[in-house]
Amino acid sequence: MLTGRMMxxxxxxxxxxxxxxxxxxxSEIVSRxxxxxxxxxxxxxxxxxxxxLAGALRRLGVKPGDRVASLxxxxxxxxxxxxxxxxxxxxxxxxxxxxxxxxxxxxxxHAEDRVLVVDRSLxxxxxxxxGAVPSIExxxxxxxxxxAPSGRLDYEQLLAPEPDTFDFPKVDExxxxxxxxxxxxxxxxxxxxxxxxxxxxxxxxxxxxxVLGVCGExxxxxxxxxxxxxxxxxxxxxxxxxxxxxxxxxxxxPASLLDLMAQERVTVxxxxxxxxxxxxxxxxxxxxxxxxxxxxxxxxxxxAAPAAMIDGFQKRHGLVVTHAWGMSELNPVxxxxxLKRHHADADDATKxxxxxxxxxxxxxxxxxxxxxxxxxxxxxxxxxxxxxxRGPWVASSYYGDEGNDRFTKDGWFKTGDVVTIDxxxxxxxxxxxxxxxxxxxxxxxxxxxxxxxxAHPTVLEAAVFAGRHAKxxxxxxxxxxFKPGQSATKEELSAHLEKHFAKYWVPDAYLFVxxxxxxxxxxxxxxxxREEYGDYLLKNPQE
Ligand code: ADP
Numbered sequence: 001m002l003t004g005r006m007m008x009x010x011x012x013x014x015x016x017x018x019x020x021x022x023x024x025x026x027s028e029i030v031s032r033x034x035x036x037x038x039x040x041x042x043x044x045x046x047x048x049x050x051x052x053l054a055g056a057l058r059r060l061g062v063k064p065g066d067r068v069a070s071l072x073x074x075x076x077x078x079x080x081x082x083x084x085x086x087x088x089x090x091x092x093x094x095x096x097x098x099x100x101x102x103x104x105x106x107x108x109x110h111a112e113d114r115v116l117v118v119d120r121s122l123x124x125x126x127x128x129x130x131g132a133v134p135s136i137e138x139x140x141x142x143x144x145x146x147x148a149p150s151g152r153l154d155y156e157q158l159l160a161p162e163p164d165t166f167d168f169p170k171v172d173e174x175x176x177x178x179x180x181x182x183x184x185x186x187x188x189x190x191x192x193x194x195x196x197x198x199x200x201x202x203x204x205x206x207x208x209x210x211v212l213g214v215c216g217e218x219x220x221x222x223x224x225x226x227x228x229x230x231x232x233x234x235x236x237x238x239x240x241x242x243x244x245x246x247x248x249x250x251x252x253x254p255a256s257l258l259d260l261m262a263q264e265r266v267t268v269x270x271x272x273x274x275x276x277x278x279x280x281x282x283x284x285x286x287x288x289x290x291x292x293x294x295x296x297x298x299x300x301x302x303x304a305a306p307a308a309m310i311d312g313f314q315k316r317h318g319l320v321v322t323h324a325w326g327m328s329e330l331n332p333v334x335x336x337x338x339l340k341r342h343h344a345d346a347d348d349a350t351k352x353x354x355x356x357x358x359x360x361x362x363x364x365x366x367x368x369x370x371x372x373x374x375x376x377x378x379x380x381x382x383x384x385x386x387x388x389x390r391g392p393w394v395a396s397s398y399y400g401d402e403g404n405d406r407f408t409k410d411g412w413f414k415t416g417d418v419v420t421i422d423x424x425x426x427x428x429x430x431x432x433x434x435x436x437x438x439x440x441x442x443x444x445x446x447x448x449x450x451x452x453x454x455a456h457p458t459v460l461e462a463a464v465f466a467g468r469h470a471k472x473x474x475x476x477x478x479x480x481x482f483k484p485g486q487s488a489t490k491e492e493l494s495a496h497l498e499k500h501f502a503k504y505w506v507p508d509a510y511l512f513v514x515x516x517x518x519x520x521x522x523x524x525x526x527x528x529x530r531e532e533y534g535d536y537l538l539k540n541p542q543e
Contacts, residue, residue, distance in 0.1 A: 010173040011200040014087040016240045017168075021047040024216070024242030030264055031075040032249035032256070034121055034145040039076060043242065046076065050084040052162035057088065059162075060138050062115060064089030064169070067179060069113035069136070071095045071104075071122050074226045074247040077142050077155060081117060082226065082235050086177035086196060087168045093179040094227045097122055098520035099189075105132030107181045107189050110400060114138070117155065121145045121250065144249075173197040179399065180229055182328045191399030192328050194230065198393040202331040203236040205362050211336055212237060212268060212299060212322065219244040219264055219294070223257060223271030224302070228521055229332035232270050232301065232324075243268075254278040258290045265294040272302035272522045273309065276321070277461070280309055283317050297322045301333070303523045304429060304447050307356035308455040325358035325429060329413060331393035335359045335367070335427050356451075360425035365391040367427065368412070369419050381422035384430055384443050388412035418443070435465065435526050440472040444505050446526075452500050453478060456493060458486040463516045463524040464507060467537045475537055476507040479516055479529055487512075509536060509543040 020027075025044035033039055062068060068085045070092060072078045085092040093111045095104055108116070108129065115138045118126050123141065130136070140155050141148035148154035177196045181189040207214045214220060214237040222234040222245075230236070238245045246264045248257060257279060261269065276298065283290070298313070301324040313319040326332035337359030339351060346354075361367045369377050369385035377385040390412045398404050406414045418431040430436065430445035437444040446464040453462035460483045467477040480493070490510050497506045511533055517525040537543055 010171065010196070012087075012171045012173055012175075012196040013083060013177055013199060013236070014168050014171060014196075016200075016203070016236065017047065017050060017083045017087050019242070020044075020050075020083075020239055024239075027216075027242045027244060029076050029079065029245040029247070031247040032251050032260060033075075034250055036251065036256075041076065043239075046080065048164040049159060050080045050087070051164055051166035052159040053080050053084040054088040054166040054168070055162035056158045057085070057090065057115065060115060062088070062090050064171075065176070066090045066115070067093045067111050067113045069093040069095050069108055069111070069116045070227070071097055071116060071118040071126055072142060072227065073097075073119060073122075073144075073250045074222055074231065075119075075142075075144070075249050076245075076247060077117075078226050079235055079239070079245065079247070082178075082230075083239065084166075086175075086199075087171070088166070089169050089171050089175060091176045091179050091193070094230070096181070096225070096227045096520055097125060098225075100520075101125065101128035102132075103189060105129035107191075108133040109135065110189075111179055111181075111191060115140065117142060119144045120148060123149070123152075171196060173200070178230060180328050190401060190404070192395050193399045194331050194393070198331050199230070199233070199236060201364065202233050202333065202393045203240050205364065206233050206237050206333060207241055208363070210338055211333075211362055212270075212297065214238060214241050214243055214268055216242040218267045218296070219246055221246040221248065221257075221261060221264070221266040221269040223248060223252065223269055223275050229326065229328045232299070232326065232332055234268075234270050234299075254282040258282065258292075261292055261295065262290040267294050267296040268299070269295070270299035270301075273300055273305050274518070274522045276300055276305070276313075277309060280312050280317075284312070287317065292317070292319060295319055299324055301326055302521060304358075304451060305356065306451045306454040307352055308451075310356055311352055321355070323355060323357070323359060325417075325427065327415060329395040329415070330365075330389065330391075333362060334365050334389055334391075334394075335361050337426070340424070354426060358419075358427045358429050360427065361389070361391075365389055365394070367421065367425070369421055377421075379421040379423050379425065381420055381426075381428075384418050384420055384436075384445070386433055387415040387417045387419040387427070387429075389415060418445075437464070437466040437474050437476050439469070439474050439476070439504065442504065444476055446476065449476060449478065449497065449501070449505065449507065450524075452497055453480065453493065456488065456496050458482050458488045459493075461516055463526065463529060465526045465529045466534070467508065467530075468534055469508070469537050470541070476505065477509050477511065477529075477533060477536060478507040479511045479513050479533070481513060481515060509540065511536070 222231040466474040
């Protein structure tokens with residue numbers, strides 16, 4: 001091999017942080033506080049405070065590799081932690097405040113967190129699991145809704161005496177930068193350790209015009225929490241490019257978000273479908289109230305974005321939705337849906353169907369899908385199999401669970417998602433492997449049925465799951481929430497589905513419910529539905 005003669009320059013987050021000072025000092029960071037007032041400062045202030053934070057943490061004894069946990073909403077102090085902690089060589093462990101205290105205790109103990117930074121408004125939550133985490137030596141309180149209680153370290157007081165500069169060490173690009181635990185939808189939470197390199201590469205690719213295209217002219221609103229999969233990397237994308245950052249704090253209701261988008265002229269926002277469904281419903285009620293003309297793209301992922309929602313935003317409000325797939329094990333974005341140049345001539349239905357798919361892989365992510373027996377399947381758009389991925393921002397093992405069997409011997413990660421892939425690489429998630437409905441040997445996609453049900457004019461939300469069946473083993477059941485004041489019969493819903501699916505796909509029964517149980521990250525909690533209604537067909541064989 002003739003070796004290239006280029007520098008071996010480390011891909012670290014410190015580089016992005018330094019650019020905040022040298023190139024983007026005047027860019028702005030806006031955060032909504034719990035009392036709804038807005039906090040504003042510049043990247044110059046952000047840099048100085050990140051230095052002070054690093055100084056304070058070093059004074060408290062934080063060393064390279066140590067885990068510093070955060071239990072915080074999305075705000076500027078959390079952003080300071082996102083950069084200062086990795087840049088000093090330590091690891092930011094973002095704790096998901098929506099988890100049960102027992103899970104939080106398990107996760108923080110497993111991670112051996114040494115320092116915890118917590119919003120004062122979340123102290124009562126921390127106190128519920130503090131006893132389970134003996135490794136935490138220091139608790140630093142961000143005075144978000146009032147001063148830190150006496151006896152606790154106050155974040156602002158801690159930063160006050162520190163210098164405005166910090167001599168950040170040379171960090172190896174392979175050093176861990178952030179620790180995120182999966183939310184446990186599939187068993188015990190597992191730790192994923194992002195490195196500087198994986199995060200930098202993910203950031204560069206996310207900012208490509210063909211991905212999210214974040215640039216210095218943008219105003220980026222991460223609605224997706226910073227405690228979940230690094231807010232999809234949006235905070236890193238923004239700081240890397242000098243974009244304005246807009247943080248919603250704890251106010252995630254549709255009206256507060258719409259106010260923020262309009263006031264701060266947000267151009268890029270990212271969140272899970274539940275958030276956007278709420279926003280769409282409010283926009284439909286009051287289409288003229290907010291000026292969203294600055295909005296360029298709204299990224300949706302975390303669970304499937306229903307086509308009806310994508311279409312509704314576009315047709316009724318002129319807003320563009322970008323559908324992406326990812327997971328904690330991937331830093332987290334893996335695929336994103338973009339049309340290709342030759343689709344310009346396609347009809348509207350084809351375009352919508354492509355935009356509602358999970359798209360195709362980002363550069364440097366490889367995808368394949370395999371059968372139950374491990375056979376690699378064809379990209380024919382109809383054969384279902386488990387998605388496997390590999391790439392520089394795909395986990396190679398779990399932290400503290402190195403031998404886990406989701407990592408194959410030939411170097412792929414088994415995602416647990418059941419998908420089809422078409423001849424152009426477009427991925428369609430048909431299910432999680434444990435949610436797919438196996439009816440008499442045939443696989444039925446719960447997600448496809450849900451999306452079709454949610455396109456029915458009376459239906460607000462629908463979750464489809466497996467009910468046990470005497471003859472077929474499993475049959476689909478649908479839990480349906482109607483829009484206020486609306487309803488439909490079983491026959492009407494079935495007739496609607498029969499337009500799109502083979503007859504044996506149509507659910508055997510519909511359960512009309514007030515709400516659908518959700519996980520801490522807003523996904524349908526199908527284990528709960530199966531627990532409650534799994535035997536429904538055995539008990540009601542007439543259905
Ligand atoms: P977990 O739910 O296991 O904690 P994550 O929060 O990282 O893990 O979520 C990853 C999972 O979310 C994916 O494996 C997939 O099932 C689901 N998911 C993410 N994005 C999408 C999407 N656009 N469409 C459908 N499912 C998605």
